[in-house]
Amino acid sequence: MNEELQNAQEILDQHIDDSNEMDLSAYDIAQHLKTLKYHDEELFTKYLNKIDPQTLGDVAIELPESMLKDVIENVPSEKIVEALEELESDDATDLLQYIEEIDEDKARELFDELDEEDKADILRLQSYNDNEAGAYMQTELFSAFANEKLGDAIARLRQLKAEGELENISQLFIVNQDRVLEHAIALEELILFDFSKTLSELINGSDKYEPYTALDSENITDVADRVKDYDLNVIAVVDSKGVLLGRITADDIHDFIEESATEQIYNLAGVNDEAEEDETLIKAGKARAVWLFINLFTAIISSSIIGIFDDTIASYVALAVLMPIVASMGGNTGTQALTVTVRRLTLGEIEFKDAKHVLKREVGISLINGAIFGLLMGIVAWIWFDKALLGVVIALSMLINLSLAGLFGTIIPLSLKRLNIDPAVGSAVLLTTFTDCIGFFSFLGLAKWILL
Amino acid sequence: MNEELQNAQEILDQHIDDSNEMDLSAYDIAQHLKTLKYHDEELFTKYLNKIDPQTLGDVAIELPESMLKDVIENVPSEKIVEALEELESDDATDLLQYIEEIDEDKARELFDELDEEDKADILRLQSYNDNEAGAYMQTELFSAFANEKLGDAIARLRQLKAEGELENISQLFIVNQDRVLEHAIALEELILFDFSKTLSELINGSDKYEPYTALDSENITDVADRVKDYDLNVIAVVDSKGVLLGRITADDIHDFIEESATEQIYNLAGVNDEAEEDETLIKAGKARAVWLFINLFTAIISSSIIGIFDDTIASYVALAVLMPIVASMGGNTGTQALTVTVRRLTLGEIEFKDAKHVLKREVGISLINGAIFGLLMGIVAWIWFDKALLGVVIALSMLINLSLAGLFGTIIPLSLKRLNIDPAVGSAVLLTTFTDCIGFFSFLGLAKWILL
Incomplete structure (x- = not known):
């Protein structure tokens, strides 16, 4: 570990020596500073102060919130002001906003020290919403x-x-x-x-x-x-x-594409990308808890369907063993259709008007897979519990659940998009609620009807 | 619908009129051609032939496989050769490969007609693997x-x-x-x-x-x-x-970033991005079936854990009602940790050496959420089935399952990455196998021990 520390120190020394050459990217410098911070707080502060104002702004943007706090506390204000003025207007606006999230007074103090032109640029950029092109532009141009x-x-x-x-x-x-x-x-x-x-x-x-x-x-x-x-x-x-x-x-568009993809991946999993940026547990944990709460609520709903059939289960426990398989396979099949539909909507490959075409494809795939895996699991259940009719029940319920999973996995994101709601947000929870309910209901209902 | 057709036709007419001006992007032209194809096959072929060779190559790259087939069959070879020569070497290589996937003989015939320099460029680019920088370069430069x-x-x-x-x-x-x-x-x-x-x-x-x-x-x-x-x-x-x-x-890097994000989103959901590109059901359906098969296998394993406790369930059916909730909450908590870890690994925000730091954060979050939701569900179960000890059982098993879900959700992608395996591939199935098994075992095991 000490070797790592020494290595980071040497690289930073080299960079500082021939200072005007941007031989290390701001991202790299930030990474090496992180290494110092984890090992030796004092050394970190020392090197932080060695970074010249031309580079400091770019580096500060790459630092996690906790370390940006160190910058505010340890680097003289005049130097931070100089760093802000060296940045392009969009980056200066971003950095000032990060600082504001940590310490409002400090942000105001720094802003007041900027020259009038930079102030005007930052005020203009701040006036745009996060999703407006204006928020991503820089005013410096030829x-x-x-x-x-x-x-x-x-x-x-x-x-x-x-x-x-x-x-x-x-x-x-x-x-x-x-x-x-x-x-x-x-x-x-x-x-x-x-x-x-x-x-x-x-x-x-x-x-x-x-x-x-x-x-x-x-x-x-x-x-x-x-x-x-x-x-x-x-x-x-x-x-x-x-x-x-x-x-x-x-390069701004690069960052936007990558951030959008992260947002989408996180949303599909019930995670909030902005909350995750925070290093502390509380903010991220809270945002995740919101989705877990919704999931708990929907899980209770689908479980109460099992409750309707408690007599059926009591008289034939094999049903309790097999029912999670029907639900799990439905959830997975639906998630496949959902993910493909969400992503293709984002990439502009499909639109709401292509709904018929997309539904045909997705329901077609899940119908075929429903038939294959229904048959397969039917045989397994028959052999496992030595009861042919149980095989018929699970085969039928899987065919039903998997086909409907494909249908809902496609309809949910298409409808959300049509309603101008981000199709990645909440769609997975909604889908598994459907597939669990349909899975439990079709399997236990068929069992009650056919077996008992 | 006819309005849409007419609109596409008018826009294409306009574009063809002042031909040398690239007023429409190749992507847009491809979109309008798609509209024609869906409504009127003949009109589609007619407009396909109207596109000049300077644009044809770029447009062909944007078309889905089924329509690229139409290009090969309906546009004279000399014109396709001209279009290939107009393309930058990386794009020409890609297009020729797409053609090869449809019709090998045609691809060879077209290649033979290219001039020697283009042939040499394409052969060189084809010699690289998909993940090598060489496969993404163009040889034209200043x-x-x-x-x-x-x-x-x-x-x-x-x-x-x-x-x-x-x-x-x-x-x-x-x-x-x-x-x-x-x-x-x-x-x-x-x-x-x-x-x-x-x-x-x-x-x-x-x-x-x-x-x-x-x-x-x-x-x-x-x-x-x-x-x-x-x-x-x-x-x-x-x-x-x-x-x-x-x-x-x-712009090549743009495409790569977007394709990588799609690949990751798909992999997390058990979908293969290349198979999905095919318009027909069979290829995509087959690739999805592979993951569903793995999921069926693991679902059977976790269900057999329920089988161990069939006596316990038979004597107290409420357990069958509640057990999917424990599994579902564990799966969701684990997926949150998994997704964040996979994405942060991709973005370079964390590496294997940060494992301790990341584990502390992820397990911390899931421990807190495990305690909160265990307590909450404990109270719900107590009231629902009017039995305090049942509340204790589900609270404890949720605490265990959610914390371990956070642990495995972090360890699995970190380990896969360490082994140089793509951490997005298969990790979700592996994770839910763990969370289902742990959920069923802890809940039913505790119930047998405490309740009966």
């Missing part, structure tokens, strides 16, 4: 007027880059006097042009330079789809009048 | 020698772009005489330089132009992580000697 000479625009780019104000540029956005976005030219085109000409001469009426845009109030999911469909490196963000406000880059 | 003048390199870029050979360029890669990659300069830097100087003069010993590289044999997951950590638009792919082979762009 723009020019059409009557400017390309060479002059490039001179400005040089200036802005030298001041560290601009990074990760792949497009020049061309706006009119009202800052309405009119064209966008990729750098790979720009570099081929004659620098002494004006931009309007270069564009020369061609509609090749139509910009890809997102409305600031647009849903970020739709924007991410557009970036993906057209393989964009960057998309311009405009307001309803077409005024250029900012840009969203491919 | 490179130069250090002793070249920047202006000459740019003249070559102009030429290649005019020929339609290069798209989506954001870096110039600088290689030595053996094509070993030495530097990479982003276009946003390049555009600021003096075009009359040689590249080595411009680089001038600065280590600012160190390229980000991936080894061709490297795991694509690691490469995607690097692209994400450093917010790259492109990463160079080199062989073990450092020779530049190709590049992977951000």
Whole structure:
């Protein structure tokens, strides 16, 4: 373990030595700091203070909440302010919000120290909802007027880059006097042009330079789809009048895709992705308890169906042994259909209008599997308890439960989506309630009718 | 419905009219073609043939297998060959593979018609495994020698772009005489330089132009992580000697992130992502049946535990009513821990060495929730069946089952990962086997001991 500590220390030393070179990613630095923190609190604080303001902001964003708290408490405010100013506006807004969640007063104090332009940017970005494109944009971008000479625009780019104000540029956005976005030219085109000409001469009426845009109030999911469909490196963000406000880059979309996938995986399992980000047990535990509570409630409902048949079970205990198998197989079959439907809805492969097509496929699959596994389990039950009719009962109830599981596993997410509810949230609990109830009812009901 | 058809037709007409403008994404065109196909087979074939070769390849990649078959059968081979040549090498390789899966002879026939350079590229890309970075690269890129003048390199870029050979360029890669990659300069830097100087003069010993590289044999997951950590638009792919082979762009990484997430979501639910891509029932149904079979086998094992206690159940049927609740709550608690652990492993937030830390958190959460829900269900059971000791039995067994569920939900994916097995595959089935067995055994065992 000490070796690990030493290793982290050496790597950080190396990084700090040739400081201006970003040889380590912010993510890597954060990982090494974590190692220090776990082993030696003092050493951690020492290295935290060694990180230069150009890197500190990016690193702070990567740190877990508990360690961000250490940053606030141990790094001088002026240095944190400098780090915030070095960040791109979207990242600065995020970091300030993380700080606010830990210490509101500190966040306000830091905000007050920022320069007026950064303040205005952050206020604007904070005004958007989490699911709006505006919340994901950065205001730093490379723009020019059409009557400017390309060479002059490039001179400005040089200036802005030298001041560290601009990074990760792949497009020049061309706006009119009202800052309405009119064209966008990729750098790979720009570099081929004659620098002494004006931009309007270069564009020369061609509609090749139509910009890809997102409305600031647009849903970020739709924007991410557009970036993906057209393989964009960057998309311009405009307001309803077409005024250029900012840009969203491919790496922001990366993060969004990955976060959305995590959210979906967690929702399907009854876990809240935001609550899980917290390192302490309480927040995550509470959010999970909510889903467990709903599950307890629905489990009691399906169990009361068993209660209806208590006489039947008392007179033939083999039913109690076999009934969880019917429920479990139904739950699994339904979950397969549910998961595929939820994911295909997300990927845009299917929509509500394809319901008939999708239902045919999903119910078809579960009907076939219901028949196969019903038959298989029927034979097993017959041999196990040496009673042919018991085999018939379980075979029939599995056929019923598995087919209906496929039906509900498809209908539930399609309907939720139609109602504009996230089809991943709560659908699994709803589904297993159905499959448990149908499983117990069909199996015990058939048993009472056929066997007794 | 006819309205939908007419709408698709109009949009496609518009697109075909001003053909050279890529106003619709390939994805959109594919969607509209699907609509035609569902309504009017003949119209579909007609429009398929209207698509120009520049777009056809991209569209074909987006089509489902059944419709790709229509392309092969209805579009003349020469046009498909042209479409393949228009594609970037990675996409051409993919498309040819899709065609091969439908009709091997046709794929061979098309391959033979390609020009020698394209053939060589495709053969090289086909030689990589699905999980190797090399399989994701395209060989088309912008490179130069250090002793070249920047202006000459740019003249070559102009030429290649005019020929339609290069798209989506954001870096110039600088290689030595053996094509070993030495530097990479982003276009946003390049555009600021003096075009009359040689590249080595411009680089001038600065280590600012160190390229980000991936080894061709490297795991694509690691490469995607690097692209994400450093917010790259492109990463160079080199062989073990450092020779530049190709590049992977951000949009390829987008696709990879999304596909990996789908694979993980599906695996957790016992669904195979590749089998699901097939439109027919048989392939997907078979893959799902494999997991259902495993689940049936494990369900029989856990049910045989109930069989051990058949006398206990016969003498007190309330046990049969309550036992699925213990199992269900354990399954859900375990799934929460499992899902969070699997996802955090994927996101690189945790590793095997953090096992102690993660276990403490997960078992802590499930212990607390086990106590809460054990107590709650204990009271419910007491009131329901008017027997206090029954409440004690279910409370204790839920505490045991939920805590152990948290433990196994964490240990299973951590161990699988340690053994280099995908922690999403099969872990859910393994987990519910444990939680069912422990749930039934603890509840019925305690009941036999305490109640009877």
